[in-house]
Amino acid sequence: MPRTEFTPSIPSRPVYSGLSSHGSSSALMLAEGEGAEAILDLAAQDAAVMDRAHLIFIPAGTGHGPALRALGAKSYVEVPGFATALDRYRKALADAHMGTRLYVAGSEGMIGQAVAEALAAGLPADAIETEHRGGIARRMQCVHCKGITEGVTTDPFLCAHCGLTLFVRDHYSRRLGAFQGVCVDAETPGDVPAVQEIKP
Amino acid sequence: MTLRFNDETFRGDYTFRNSPQAVRRFPFPFDQDSYMYSVNLELHKGGRAGSVFENRFDVDEHYVAEMRDREITLAEDPLRCQSLPHMELAGWDFLELVMTTKAEDYPDLFTLHRDGDRWHWINRPLNIEQRFTFLDATTLPCGPMEYITRQTQGDHALLDQRDGNLWMDAGMITSQADWSLDFDIGMNFFEWHAPVPKAHEMGVFQRALKFLLNLQQGAPVRRLNWTMTVNPRLDTSPENYHKWGPEKRTITPGNVGEKQFLRVELQTLWRLPRSNAIAFPIRCYLCSLEDIVTVPKWGRRLHRVLRDLPEELATYKGFAVNRPMIVDYLAQFDDGAETSPGIFPD
Numbered sequence: 001m002p003r004t005e006f007t008p009s010i011p012s013r014p015v016y017s018g019l020s021s022h023g024s025s026s027a028l029m030l031a032e033g034e035g036a037e038a039i040l041d042l043a044a045q046d047a048a049v050m051d052r053a054h055l056i057f058i059p060a061g062t063g064h065g066p067a068l069r070a071l072g073a074k075s076y077v078e079v080p081g082f083a084t085a086l087d088r089y090r091k092a093l094a095d096a097h098m099g100t101r102l103y104v105a106g107s108e109g110m111i112g113q114a115v116a117e118a119l120a121a122g123l124p125a126d127a128i129e130t131e132h133r134g135g136i137a138r139r140m141q142c143v144h145c146k147g148i149t150e151g152v153t154t155d156p157f158l159c160a161h162c163g164l165t166l167f168v169r170d171h172y173s174r175r176l177g178a179f180q181g182v183c184v185d186a187e188t189p190g191d192v193p194a195v196q197e198i199k200p
Numbered sequence: 201m202t203l204r205f206n207d208e209t210f211r212g213d214y215t216f217r218n219s220p221q222a223v224r225r226f227p228f229p230f231d232q233d234s235y236m237y238s239v240n241l242e243l244h245k246g247g248r249a250g251s252v253f254e255n256r257f258d259v260d261e262h263y264v265a266e267m268r269d270r271e272i273t274l275a276e277d278p279l280r281c282q283s284l285p286h287m288e289l290a291g292w293d294f295l296e297l298v299m300t301t302k303a304e305d306y307p308d309l310f311t312l313h314r315d316g317d318r319w320h321w322i323n324r325p326l327n328i329e330q331r332f333t334f335l336d337a338t339t340l341p342c343g344p345m346e347y348i349t350r351q352t353q354g355d356h357a358l359l360d361q362r363d364g365n366l367w368m369d370a371g372m373i374t375s376q377a378d379w380s381l382d383f384d385i386g387m388n389f390f391e392w393h394a395p396v397p398k399a400h401e402m403g404v405f406q407r408a409l410k411f412l413l414n415l416q417q418g419a420p421v422r423r424l425n426w427t428m429t430v431n432p433r434l435d436t437s438p439e440n441y442h443k444w445g446p447e448k449r450t451i452t453p454g455n456v457g458e459k460q461f462l463r464v465e466l467q468t469l470w471r472l473p474r475s476n477a478i479a480f481p482i483r484c485y486l487c488s489l490e491d492i493v494t495v496p497k498w499g500r501r502l503h504r505v506l507r508d509l510p511e512e513l514a515t516y517k518g519f520a521v522n523r524p525m526i527v528d529y530l531a532q533f534d535d536g537a538e539t540s541p542g543i544f545p546d
Contacts, residue, residue: 012387012394143380143438146279164442171395175386182438186445187521 003038004132006200012172016111016132021046022101027053028092029073030085030114032106034134036064039105043071050074054092056085058106060134082110089114093121105131109139109150112177119174136200141178142166148178154195156184165192203309205264205325211272216432218491222261226487227252228495228543229424229464233504235513237399239408244422244468248544252466253422255305257298257352258483264325266353266375266434273374273435274350279382280437281346283358283370290358290370291345292335293472294479298348323351345370354466354483357381359389361476366412368392369477375434375484377427377463378441378518397512415478417471424543425465428519428526432461432486451522456529457490460522462502489529495545499533506530 003018019042027049031039036057043050055073058081059065069076079085096102102123104114111130118128137151140159147161155168159181166181173180185191208215218226247253252260274280283291299321303312313320317334328351332339340347349356349372358370365388373381384392389409390400399405415421429436430448451459466483493499506514507527514520540546 010394011400012391141383143383144440144442146382169395171383172391173383173387174391176383180380180383180438183442183445186442187448189446 002133004134004136004200006132010170010172013170014112014115014130014172014174016108016130018131019103019105019129021049024048024051026097026100027103028089028096028100029053029055029103030058030089030105030110031055031064031068032058032082032110032134033060033062034064035104035106035110035131036062036068037105038131038133039071039103040064040067042103056089056092058082058085058110060106082113086117090117090121093118093123096121096123100127102128103130104128105133107134107137108132109137109177112139112172112174114177116175116177136198138168138198139178140166140168140181141173141176142181144183148176149181152181153198155198156192156195157181167193168198203259203261203263203325206261208262208265210265210269210432210434214431214433216262216265216486218487219261220494223487223491223494224545225251225260226492227424227464227466227485228492228498228501228545229426229462230501230505231541231543233501233539234508235505237402237404239404239411240423241408241411241421241469242423244420251544252483252485256301256420256468257305257481258466259302259306259309259325259353263353267326267351269434270350270372270374273437277439280374280439281349281372282381282385283343283345284386287345287358287360287370287475287477288337288343290360290472290475290477290479291343291348293475293477294356294358294470295344295348296334297470297472297479298352302352326351346372352481354481357480357482358472359478359480361413361478364413365389366409366478374437376437376482377429377465378436378438380438382439395516397516398510412469412478415469415471417473420468420470422466422468425467427463427517428522429461429463429486430459430522432488434484434486448518448521451525453525453528456522456525457493458488460489460526460529461486462489462492489526493530493533496533497539497546499530500535500537501539503527503530503534 019038050071050073053073054075057068057078104111137153140149140152142159145162149160156165159166164183167184169180169182171180252258299312302310309324311322319334321330355373359366360369367388371381393405464485468481470479514523
């Protein structure tokens with residue numbers, strides 16, 4: 001899957017500029033699903049980027065594991081999901097030295113959480129590179145119950161926690177790594193517009 | 201002027217009322233017969249006697265009731281008040297600003313004694329007396345920003361300044377026009393304004409930010425912003441939108457004058473001395489249409505502004521659905537006469 005091209009959007013939405021090599025400096029890499037291809041492209045561009053890389057991969061049903069392992073990162077591990085990657089990822093962020101680069105590639109929800117963690121750990125924003133690959137599902141925070149619903153592909157959608165029908169507001173929080181969901185029928189309960197697929 | 205504080209509510213039975221004096225001093229936000237966004241900042245260095253601009257932090261007849269309403273909102277949702285860890289110093293800065301200015305501007309209501317870092321604060325309207333050590337948070341019942349903003353009308357955001365931007369890193373937000381502190385905390389100036397239509401393209405935020413980054417201590421600035429609210433409700437938060445939303449559809453031609461309120465925010469911005477943060481109080485004033493039209497100039501002008509407002513702005517401000525009824529109601533108070541420049545009654 002190629003890099004996702006998004007339509008021009010609001011200023012709070014992050015821009016995923018794509019991965020580009022910073023040579024053989026110390027690197028932490030986190031890839032999810034089709035994001036593996038962004039890492040493969042990065043290594044093809046400059047093999048030295050893998051020399052001191054710690055690569056964490058969340059397959060998300062894809063078969064990219066063997067190809068990634070073959071890149072010869074200093075450390076390579078596969079984990080079943082972001083939640084299970086979290087302790088290892090946080091440890092790697094805490095261990096990072098000045099000059100460590102972070103490369104993140106995959107879905108928007110995963111990138112959002114990974115970048116929020118990295119910023120909270122004190123990594124400077126300009127040490128982080130991101131590339132969006134794969135589906136365009138959104139990670140949504142319900143503004144009412146504060147619950148996060150993952151993988152939202154329609155507008156409106158049901159909050160997985162409180163059950164309200166929410167519309168997808170084009171407003172993004174880096175701290176939460178999520179878009180905002182707001183009750184769509186607050187003024188006229190039960191009057192819900194037709195469900196549409198979310199566009200990139 | 202001796203203030204009498206109203207016993208009134210901003211929810212449920214909505215007993216909120218403006219006295220005739222409060223209507224006369226309402227900060228009517230339109231200085232001409234049309235409206236478009238602008239960086240309408242001016243120095244906040246006092247204003248006409250008796251107006252809401254006269255004192256640095258205006259205290260009016262709604263003070264005690266507004267603080268009671270804030271307490272209810274916070275009890276239901278403590279996330280309305282948040283402060284990221286690096287913002288405590290800015291909280292102390294703001295506490296100092298409010299206490300010193302209120303004690304100077306309203307000596308009959310507030311008193312502050314300072315003996316080095318040992319402070320003694322007396323707030324008579326709220327029956328509060330507190331001795332504490334300045335810059336020692338363990339001597340207050342809660343953090344300094346929460347402490348003082350539970351005693352100060354208006355919402356309050358504290359903006360950190362770094363990397364050539366402003367960051368909304370702390371706030372007490374219980375009377376907001378449909379934005380969420382819990383969602384927006386940690387955002388920069390452009391991010392938290394992202395949902396505002398048109399203004400980005402007009403360059404409004406770029407110019408405003410440039411100005412604010414250079415804001416100087418002792419030279420606070422102010423601007424007015426406005427929207428429309430059905431019922432005198434302070435908590436028009438997105439958090440509770442599914443609870444107050446249905447009220448927006450209760451407007452009829454018969455009750456629009458009484459139930460539809462013009463909601464005006466007096467926004468002021470203050471550079472803080474120790475933290476170099478900016479304090480951003482957003483003070484909310486409500487006035488029903490039937491009270492507005494008791495000032496003939498305002499009735500005429502509000503009719504023209506709302507009638508001619510671009511649909512996009514009416515939608516963003518959330519009253520597009522009621523606009524026809526509002527404009528019809530106001531039309532009967534517009535005889536076509538010319539209006540004088542400026543916001544004050546003739």
